[in-house]
Amino acid sequence: MRQTFDETTDPSFGAKHLPLLRARMAEQGLDGFLIPHEDEHQNEYLPDANERLAWATGFTGSAGAAVVFQDRASMFTDGRYTVQVRAQTDPALFERRDLNDVAAYLESAPKGSVIGYDPRLHSPDALVALKRAAQKAGAELKPVEVNPLDQAWGEARPAQPTAPVVPHPDAYSGEPHAEKRARIGQAVAEAGANVVLLTAPSSIAWLFNVRGGDVIRSPLPIGQALLATDGTARLFLDPAKITNELPQWLGDAVRIEATERLAEALDGLGGQKVMVDPALSSAWYFDRLEQAGATVVRAMDPCAIPRAAKNAVEIEGSRRAHIRDGAALARFLHWVDTTAQQTLPDEREVVETLERFREETGALKDLSFDTIAGAGPNGALPHYKPVGATIRRIEAGSLLLVDGGGQYLDGTTDVTRTMAVGEPTADQRHKFTLVLKAHIAMATVRFPEGTSGLQLDAVCRAPMWAAGLDYDHGTGHGVGSYLGVHEGPQRIAKWGTSQPLLEGMILSNEPGYYREGHWGIRIETLQVVTPAVVPEGGERPMHGFEQLTFAPIDRRLIEAGLLTPNERTYVDAYHAETLAKVGPLVEGDVRAWLEGACAPL
Structure with a gap:
């Protein structure tokens, strides 16, 4: 079996x-x-x-x-x-x-x-x-x-997946794959190589404008590719994945071959300079190429930065996806604030309810990861999943932390909201507001070109450090465009990378606080790096973040007196924008609730 x-x-x-x-x-x-x-x-x-x-x-x-x-x-x-x-x-x-x-x-x-x-x-x-x-x-x-x-x-052992590989139209990708192949081929030549070996599913999906279903919660096709400097390519896939439309979509410059032909193809690269990413490709490829007499050029996957720095079409798609997702979130948060406060459901029902609202958008292709719903003490476990004997019912006087996202053709979402069940305590409000201050610090930061997430991480943590608090996970991870919800090379973390944050990169902003055995708090939105307005007298260009996620932050948990005037202005402006963008997509009781949830502090 x-x-x-x-x-x-x-x-x-x-x-x-x-x-x-x-x-x-x-x-x-x-x-x-x-x-x-x-x-x-x-x-x-x-x-x-x-x-x-x-x-x-x-x-x-x-x-x-x-x-x-x-x-x-x-x-x-x-x-x-x-x-x-x-x-x-x-x-x-x-x-x-x-x-x-x-x-x-x-x-x-x-x-x-x-x-x-x-x-x-x-x-x-x-x-x-x-x-x-x-x-x-x-x-x-x-x-x-x-x-x-x-x-x-x-x-x-289960069989290897054979999900069909399908075109991802230019209306979503924003750039034909022929142009991508030419651009990446030129980068390979500039690096002094004749060909690049690509083994990361996300790079295969991005470069050829295709999507698959081999990897859970991510529309990724498993395969490999060899791309020459002239933009021609050999794409190695299990024949069972090849749809009738794929050869025509890829065109004559891309030769589709069975995965079994890859070893032979590598053996035929003797005497050539082959670019391979030592962080993404396994040692087997390096060993095989060296045995074949090829010169291995160790370098970052040339698709990584272009994939991470989204183009205008991808960014606009992400905006649409997040507003659509925001309507599902508004319905869910209304349910938590009304029905769930009375019935006190268990975490599994919470997860199923959020997933149902996302499915009812009619556009959901998959979740972007398994939904996290942590009631009370389970919320203090950052990557907790409600399974088996660990499942709890939500309880009055405690908190509910829910982290989930969706995969849509035009974008990938990931959002966390923490909600009060019953009347929150003064301590819960205090800790929540400190996390909110940290969140606002990252949402409003301005930074010069060349700044990395490693350098920015302390900006977010500073309000919590000032109170003697911290959290043990990263502040932000990269997110793909109908690709993986965790995407490199960009990230924001104190153990992060020196990769500069470039215009078009999408990252999460998710500070938290976790009291083991009691409850947890996390506030997460996705944001995209954009040029920032430089105030009069400023001398250098700056970058900042545009918010993509729009879902109310629980006002009952905000201790407004702990916020500075600028922080209060930010919260009110964020809620006003949430109402303006999500409000037209909901109606009746949900619309009325949303108006109250987005009222000024």
Whole structure:
């Protein structure tokens, strides 16, 4: 029977599957084996066929790893998944450690041990530290030809997805793929390469103006491509994905080939300079190209920045998508503020209600990620999902945190609102208002060209730091245009990247506060980088953010006396714009409620 995976994956998977894995490891002479969460395409969200970590351990989170030895095993996750990993894995089988400690753990490997890894699942950048740690321990990190986990999984492993690859019209993309290919081909030539190897599904989707359905919650096609400097390309796809319209859409300059032909194509690149991104493409590609006699040019995926810096058509599409999504959110927030206050539903009903309102827009293609609804203490877990025995009913006197988004042809949304259930306490209002001040700081910041999200992060946190508070997640992540809800290279975080924030980049703004065991607060909107008005006397051009998300912020939780006059002006202006843009799409009781929710402070 083929296996499928969801948040309720059986914690007994380890007891069932580790013996099978260890037997296959022994056949290959391996004392240990590395199991990353990432798949061959470094995806964050995986098709069931690539949920190797879930099969071995039971853990289904989007960030994690395991190291399995013949006599012990360790599970590595980050702070977002503390509760989930406890619920989904067996503590008798897996020692639990922080995700940043994998390399340090390998330093304690037994001397002389052989630890296997699948080079298709690890980027060469990630392997550097792991190899160094194994060498320090006197152990060997050895690539495997055949993944012993895949062997152990056997016939129960799901088939690889074969969702059709379909055109994404220029009316949504804003630029024909022939122009994109010419532009990227020129960038490859300027980097001193003859051809670029693309393995990231988001780059495949963006470059060829296509979308698929191989990756959950993201309209991504799994494949690879070789793009030459003249803009011609070879696109490698499973033949089952190729629709009748695809060849005509791509034209004669793009040759569609079966995925099985990729290895042969790489072998034929001997003597050429091939650009590959060492952060996105697995070590297998580098090894294969070097064996073929190609010169590997290590460089950032040339599609990454053009994809992240949206054009005018994509930005306008995102505006439309967010207003449409805002109407669904208004209906949902009205329901929370009326019906739910009386019936006190559980988190699953909250999730289903929001998803139903999004579906009723008639334009929803999929969610952009699984909806988060945290009642009371569950809201203090930033990436909590309401599953199984953890599901709670909302309670009077507490808070409800809901984080969700939609995939629409014209844009991807992601929004978090925190709502009072019953009368909020003074402490809840105080903490909520501090988070709101942080949110406003990021929404209104002005910054010169070349500024990175790493530099901006402190601007958002400053109001909370002043009160002795902080949050342990990033302030903002990049968002795609009907692509992934998490998109690089842009982000806003204190451990972030030096990538400058460029005009057209869409990012989230989501500071929070989490009181473990009680409740959590997060306010999230999406915003796009735009040129900013420079006041009289200003000497340098500035960038700022245009708000894309329009959904009321719970006024009952705002302690207006803690806001500065400028902050109050911002809240009133934001609510006025929300009413103006979303109001025409709702009617009756929802419209009346929205008018009250958007009234001036």
